[in-house]
Amino acid sequence: MIQLTDIHKSYTVGNKQVQALKGVTLNVEKGQIFGVIGFSGAGKSTLLRTINLLEKPTSGSVVVNGQDMLSLKEKDLRNARKKIGIIFQHFNLLSSYNVYDNVAEILRMNRVPKDVIKKKVEDLLRLVGLEDKANSYPSQLSGGQKQRVGIARALATDPEILLCDEATSALDPQTTESILELLLDINRKFNLTIVLITHEMQVIKKICDNVAIMENGVVIEQGSVLDIFSNPQQQTTKNFIKTIFDDNVPSEIVDNIKQSGPAAKILRVAFRGDAALDPVLGTLSARFPVSTNLLYGSITSIKGTALGILLLHISGEEKDVEAGIQFLRDSVYNVDIVSREGGSN
Ligand SMILES: Nc1ncnc2c1ncn2[C@@H]1O[C@H](COP(=O)(O)OP(=O)(O)OP(=O)(O)O)[C@@H](O)[C@H]1O
Numbered sequence: 001m002i003q004l005t006d007i008h009k010s011y012t013v014g015n016k017q018v019q020a021l022k023g024v025t026l027n028v029e030k031g032q033i034f035g036v037i038g039f040s041g042a043g044k045s046t047l048l049r050t051i052n053l054l055e056k057p058t059s060g061s062v063v064v065n066g067q068d069m070l071s072l073k074e075k076d077l078r079n080a081r082k083k084i085g086i087i088f089q090h091f092n093l094l095s096s097y098n099v100y101d102n103v104a105e106i107l108r109m110n111r112v113p114k115d116v117i118k119k120k121v122e123d124l125l126r127l128v129g130l131e132d133k134a135n136s137y138p139s140q141l142s143g144g145q146k147q148r149v150g151i152a153r154a155l156a157t158d159p160e161i162l163l164c165d166e167a168t169s170a171l172d173p174q175t176t177e178s179i180l181e182l183l184l185d186i187n188r189k190f191n192l193t194i195v196l197i198t199h200e201m202q203v204i205k206k207i208c209d210n211v212a213i214m215e216n217g218v219v220i221e222q223g224s225v226l227d228i229f230s231n232p233q234q235q236t237t238k239n240f241i242k243t244i245f246d247d248n249v250p251s252e253i254v255d256n257i258k259q260s261g262p263a264a265k266i267l268r269v270a271f272r273g274d275a276a277l278d279p280v281l282g283t284l285s286a287r288f289p290v291s292t293n294l295l296y297g298s299i300t301s302i303k304g305t306a307l308g309i310l311l312l313h314i315s316g317e318e319k320d321v322e323a324g325i326q327f328l329r330d331s332v333y334n335v336d337i338v339s340r341e342g343g344s345n
Pocket residue numbers: 011012013018019020038039040041042043044045046047199
């Protein structure tokens with residue numbers, strides 16, 4: 001649905017060049033919810049805006065729905081953009097227009113007949129749960145309600161893609177949840193492809209199928225959300241995941257464990273799906289002469305698949321510890337040996 005290939009983007013600020021994107025390649029399938037996460041300045045907004053060419057890349061290729069966006073003439077680009085809706089962190093509503101007119105305006109601009117507009121706007125306001133707010137003005141709405149208007153407006157042209165530019169960053173956690181539920185609902189109802197950027201891993205975990213992690217204009221890691229949560233490779237990715245699984249072991253405990261014997265190790269064990277329910281630890285203790293101590297445990301659901309994360313302290317004779325770790329590796333999704341706080345080897 002969306003193929004971004006080797007995208008570079010640089011800005012000239014005074015006499016200096018800022019390289020916002022340094023060769024980003026992404027592929028978003030139809031119907032997917034694709035999240036891009038990164039700290040401030042990583043290049044997320046710039047990347048998102050290259051999809052509808054609000055930002056024109058310095059080099060690289062942007063293919064959306066089979067169309068090479070960079071080769072389109074003005075009029076064709078305008079038509080292609082109608083199929084790409086966008087919502088913003090600060091909603092960007094017209095303050096002097098009421099809710100109805102905020103949604104209707106784009107349809108009027110596209111010369112849609114009045115009766116069709118009326119039906120369409122009423123349907124959209126019902127979809128986003130604002131059917132009783134048609135005559136309200138943005139200043140009379142909560143943040144969550146304003147974003148619902150933003151979503152209704154973005155859907156007015158029947159887009160196939162919805163871009164979400166930090167759409168929940170200005171909202172409290174509960175309102176964020178309800179807006180994410182709404183995005184999930186419209187993704188399922190209309191098979192709408194959604195690309196969102198965020199700095200919150202909770203947003204990625206709640207609704208995304210795939211995720212790309214960005215740092216300094218580069219995608220450092222990408223894959224399915226389940227894979228990335230189960231087995232993160234890059235330190236920045238691990239740091240983001242720690243905002244969900246707060247599995248930091250205090251350094252004094254790590255030091256004590258290191259002193260408890262040369263074979264003692266801390267393991268990060270990831271269970272997935274049905275394996276999350278298997279009695280693997282009981283079998284480990286029964287079959288191998290090792291001691292295990294649970295330091296941390298959490299289980300969550302990622303789009304319907306259970307994911308469990310445990311931190312285990314394992315000790316004993318070196319060969320028994322090695323055999324125990326091998327047994328775990330054969331039984332669960334992933335085992336990392338954590339050698340120090342926040343790191344693994
Ligand atoms: N119009 C611009 N002119 C000059 N530099 C820009 C422009 N837009 C972005 N940049 C620079 O490009 C880099 C990436 O910015 P971008 O806004 O894409 O990051 P981001 O990950 O979305 O950050 P945030 O989460 O803070 O919005 C930053 O160094 C930023 O200062």
